[in-house]
Amino acid sequence: MGAATAVRPPRQARTRATWQRILDVGLEILEQDGYAGLTIPALCARAGVTPPTIYARAPSKEILLLAIYDHAIERITRVDTLDPDDARWRTFESTEQVIAEAVRVVAGIWLRNARLLRALVYRSGVDAETFARGSQHSIDLGRRFRALLLARPELAGSAQAAERIDVCFRMVYAALVQRVMFGEGFESDLPLADEALQRALVEVVSGYLIGEVGR
Numbered sequence: 001m002g003a004a005t006a007v008r009p010p011r012q013a014r015t016r017a018t019w020q021r022i023l024d025v026g027l028e029i030l031e032q033d034g035y036a037g038l039t040i041p042a043l044c045a046r047a048g049v050t051p052p053t054i055y056a057r058a059p060s061k062e063i064l065l066l067a068i069y070d071h072a073i074e075r076i077t078r079v080d081t082l083d084p085d086d087a088r089w090r091t092f093e094s095t096e097q098v099i100a101e102a103v104r105v106v107a108g109i110w111l112r113n114a115r116l117l118r119a120l121v122y123r124s125g126v127d128a129e130t131f132a133r134g135s136q137h138s139i140d141l142g143r144r145f146r147a148l149l150l151a152r153p154e155l156a157g158s159a160q161a162a163e164r165i166d167v168c169f170r171m172v173y174a175a176l177v178q179r180v181m182f183g184e185g186f187e188s189d190l191p192l193a194d195e196a197l198q199r200a201l202v203e204v205v206s207g208y209l210i211g212e213v214g215r
Contacts, residue, residue, distance in 0.1 A: 007067045008057050019057055022047050026068035027075065027116070034119045038065065065123070069130055072120060073137060076113050081105055084147040095152045099209060100202045102148050103172055106141065107198040110176035118180050142169045155209060168205045175201060 010016045025047040029038045040051055040061060058064035081088075082105045092098045110117060124131040149165045150156045158164070175197065184192060192200070 007063060008059075010057060018049060018053065022049060022054060022057075023068055023071040026064070027072055030068060030072065030119045031115045035065070035123050038068070040064075062127075062129075065127075066129060066133075069120060069123070069133065072116055073133070076109060076116070077137075080109060080141075082109075082141065082144045082148065084144055084151060089148060089151070095149075095154055096206055096210060098148060098152055099206050102145055103202045103205055104198060106145060106169070106172055107176060107194075107201060109141075110180050111194050111198070114180045121177065121181060138173065142166065142173070145169045149209070158209075164209060168208060172201050172205065 010019045022043065026038060026043055029042055029046065033042075040054060043049075043054065043064075044051055054064060058067055082102065083089075089098060089101075092101065120130070120134060124134045146162060146165045146169065150161060155161055155165065178187065179194065179197060184194075
């Protein structure tokens with residue numbers, strides 16, 4: 001975080017606890033009411049603090065919003081299991097299982113945090129710093145997805161393996177963003193619940209990548 005967008009870190013235990021409560025409450029408001037509802041008066045009322053308490057740490061609302069954004073991303077990534085170095089990925093016997101689990105992890109990140117991510121994506125459309133941070137997190141997720149699948153010899157040995165896996169990630173990512181932002185019925189009148197969408201994405205990615213190996 002650059003100096004222009006930095007929060008002044010609390011040093012005492014009591015002020016750290018208060019700042020943590022402010023961030024937690026900000027996250028709740030963000031999920032429930034979006035960025036439009038995330039006002040200083042609303043935050044103060046629900047967190048039981050005064051505006052000077054907030055501005056002592058974040059000198060502007062924009063910096064406060066970025067701090068809450070970072071807090072939100074930290075909560076999401078805390079349970080993100082798309083780690084190529086995690087030994088559990090080597091316990092899967094087949095490439096199909098790795099593909100399925102990798103797609104499920106990405107889908108889970110978006111579908112479990114739909115309300116929160118909807119607010120963050122909306123904010124990224126009007127705020128350059130939020131856009132930049134969201135893009136970097138998305139790129140990192142895509143790199144880890146790619147690394148997991150490239151660790152499978154039968155995929156790594158195919159022509160243009162990285163590019164094909166990246167296309168799959170982009171497709172999965174786009175479908176999930178569309179679902180989170182606009183819901184099930186925006187682009188089609190046929191029903192497709194979240195669980196069915198996830199299964200379909202697994203099937204499409206597996207068919208594309210495993211089919212390519214067999215050519």
